[in-house]
Amino acid sequence: MANKQLVEETTEARAIAKYVRVTARKAGEVCDLVRGKDVNEALAILKYTPRKAAEIIAKVVKSAKANAENNHEMDADNLYIASIVANQGPTMKRFMPRAQGRATTIRKRTSHIEVVVKEKQK
Numbered sequence: 001m002a003n004k005q006l007v008e009e010t011t012e013a014r015a016i017a018k019y020v021r022v023t024a025r026k027a028g029e030v031c032d033l034v035r036g037k038d039v040n041e042a043l044a045i046l047k048y049t050p051r052k053a054a055e056i057i058a059k060v061v062k063s064a065k066a067n068a069e070n071n072h073e074m075d076a077d078n079l080y081i082a083s084i085v086a087n088q089g090p091t092m093k094r095f096m097p098r099a100q101g102r103a104t105t106i107r108k109r110t111s112h113i114e115v116v117v118k119e120k121q122k
Contacts, residue, residue: 013068027086
């Protein structure tokens with residue numbers, strides 16, 4: 001019989017906000033502020049960040065925290081943000097009339113924001 005190595009199972013909880021009307025680039029800048037931080041500290045940082053994406057990301061972080069507590073029985077005080085990404089979603093194309101009968105494209109970009117929280121090992 002071969003030796004079995006013990007693989008420690010790490011539980012994670014995630015939350016995803018799709019088709020958010022903020023560009024992935026702008027949301028990514030806000031994501032960089034809280035990546036790797038404790039959940040409560042991250043929420044405090046997001047509360048005082050004057051960006052539109054900060055409010056949306058705070059909502060997703062709260063959802064991931066609630067998922068961890070209710071679905072995976074994790075301790076809310078030991079949670080940290082293991083991964084947070086803002087991927088590009090579909091772009092809505094709109095047109096604006098310009099001079100001499102022309103029209104230019106306006107690209108209204110969207111993003112998908114994904115947050116993964118894990119529990120700290122003691």
